[in-house]
Amino acid sequence: MLKAFLSLIESKSLMQFKYLSKSLIDITIDEKDKLENLFEFLAHKGNTIDTIAMQYLKFTDYFLEEQMFFVLNRRYRYSTSDEISKLYNNREFMNNYTIGLGLSSYLWHTHRVLMKLFNKFLSEIRGERRHSLYFEIGPGHGEHFVTAMRNTNFSKYIGIDISETSAERTKEFIKWSLKENRQDWEILNKDFFDYEISDKPNAIVMGEVLEHVENPLSFLNKIYDISTNDTRIYISTAVNAPQLDHIYLFNDIDEVKNMFKKAKLEIIDMAAEASNFASIEKALQKKTAIVVAFILKKQLENN
Amino acid sequence: MTREELYERLNNVFRDVFDDSSITINDKTTAADIEKWDSLEHINLIVTMQKEFGMKFKMGEVRTMKNVGEMADIIIARI
Ligand SMILES: C[S@@+](CC[C@H](N)C(=O)[O-])C[C@H]1O[C@@H](n2cnc3c(N)ncnc32)[C@H](O)[C@@H]1O
Numbered sequence: 468m469l470k471a472f473l474s475l476i477e478s479k480s481l482m483q484f485k486y487l488s489k490s491l492i493d494i495t496i497d498e499k500d501k502l503e504n505l506f507e508f509l510a511h512k513g514n515t516i517d518t519i520a521m522q523y524l525k526f527t528d529y530f531l532e533e534q535m536f537f538v539l540n541r542r543y544r545y546s547t548s549d550e551i552s553k554l555y556n557n558r559e560f561m562n563n564y565t566i567g568l569g570l571s572s573y574l575w576h577t578h579r580v581l582m583k584l585f586n587k588f589l590s591e592i593r594g595e596r597r598h599s600l601y602f603e604i605g606p607g608h609g610e611h612f613v614t615a616m617r618n619t620n621f622s623k624y625i626g627i628d629i630s631e632t633s634a635e636r637t638k639e640f641i642k643w644s645l646k647e648n649r650q651d652w653e654i655l656n657k658d659f660f661d662y663e664i665s666d667k668p669n670a671i672v673m674g675e676v677l678e679h680v681e682n683p684l685s686f687l688n689k690i691y692d693i694s695t696n697d698t699r700i701y702i703s704t705a706v707n708a709p710q711l712d713h714i715y716l717f718n719d720i721d722e723v724k725n726m727f728k729k730a731k732l733e734i735i736d737m738a739a740e741a742s743n744f745a746s747i748e749k750a751l752q753k754k755t756a757i758v759v760a761f762i763l764k765k766q767l768e769n770n
Numbered sequence: 771m772t773r774e775e776l777y778e779r780l781n782n783v784f785r786d787v788f789d790d791s792s793i794t795i796n797d798k799t800t801a802a803d804i805e806k807w808d809s810l811e812h813i814n815l816i817v818t819m820q821k822e823f824g825m826k827f828k829m830g831e832v833r834t835m836k837n838v839g840e841m842a843d844i845i846i847a848r849i
Pocket of ligand 1: 604605606607608609611627628629630633657658659660673674675676679680703
């Protein structure tokens with residue numbers, strides 16, 4: 468379906484088509500398969516390739532509008548959860564947004580670079596113990612959660628998402644992608660802050676959540692509290708990356724690293740990729756978007 | 771400003787944004803004619819034009835402008 472999707476994009480927006488063509492230059496067969504899986508899931512939910520293309524273009528329109536706002540004002544449009552909660556209640560917006568964001572996981576080279584680090588993270592933690600827990604905060608579209616369920620052997624997988632739409636969407640995506648009827652997972656529609664976790668997770672994943680919250684440090688502190696010395700943590704976020712529901716602005720990569728330091732989380736590995744294949748230096752200088760992902764662990768007490 | 775004068779300044783903006791001194795634009799120039807002109811560079815182009823001419827494009831226009839001629843019409847009407 469990718470071919471049909473791209474030719475529709477070409478007929479509707481040449482500039483977006485050019486962006487995607489460049490972005491897809493180094494896509495792997497595995498990533499293409501995942502993208503096809505997502506197209507098939509969306510089709511199974513009743514979307515035609517035409518509506519998928521239109522929804523993706525709407526998503527990129529929101530994105531371009533915020534980009535303009537950011538270049539002119541050097542800040543994100545909104546800065547509080549209250550302001551963006553209105554967006555989350557807007558069905559049409561959420562629909563376009565979730566579809567666009569899900570597709571961008573593989574369509575955009577920036578997101579594919581993060582996925583590569585995520586796969587590395589999974590291959591290092593695998594988890595074969597009898598009582599072992601994978602815990603994900605804000606699975607959103609469910610792409611990471613499903614990848615983890617496919618490639619690791621934890622005894623339990625728990626995902627928690629504050630948005631009902633996202634929680635439902637993740638559940639559907641899991642059921643659809645993992646055809647066998649697995650009983651080892653649970654998706655909860657809850658705020659991470661109000662959630663009392665009974666077991667300490669062996670792996671914690673939080674993709675693209677920090678930039679959506681007013682106080683990201685408090686999220687990191689809570690992650691620290693629920694980790695053991697052996698817990699491995701994967702966190703991704705974005706720097707200078709305007710989107711309607713981004714409210715916390717990281718101005719550079721060091722700001723993210725310093726926040727980890729404050730939360731007593733130690734960086735084991737990281738990846739960073741700037742939009743449009745720019746170098747990180749150039750992107751920082753021009754204040755264009757960079758996505759970053761980290762593998763972390765709890766800093767030992769005496770450090 | 772005459773259309774010719776506008777085009778001279780527009781040409782400089784294009785050369786600057788796309789970092790290509792061989793660019794020569796006309797009314798019919800579109801993204802198909804300039805290799806680097808994609809959706810992300812489009813934003814840089816629009817912002818640079820707004821600064822150069824001290825005017826603003828509407829978001830609807832940013833999305834739908836098809837060629838340089840349409841851009842020039844909007845700029846002329848607004849400065
Ligand atoms: C941009 S999506 C991230 C999707 C996916 N993890 C990724 O990396 O692309 C952010 C998700 O975090 C969820 N979220 C935001 N605040 C949260 C909170 N306090 N507790 C749980 N989930 C939250 C949102 O509902 C949304 O689904």
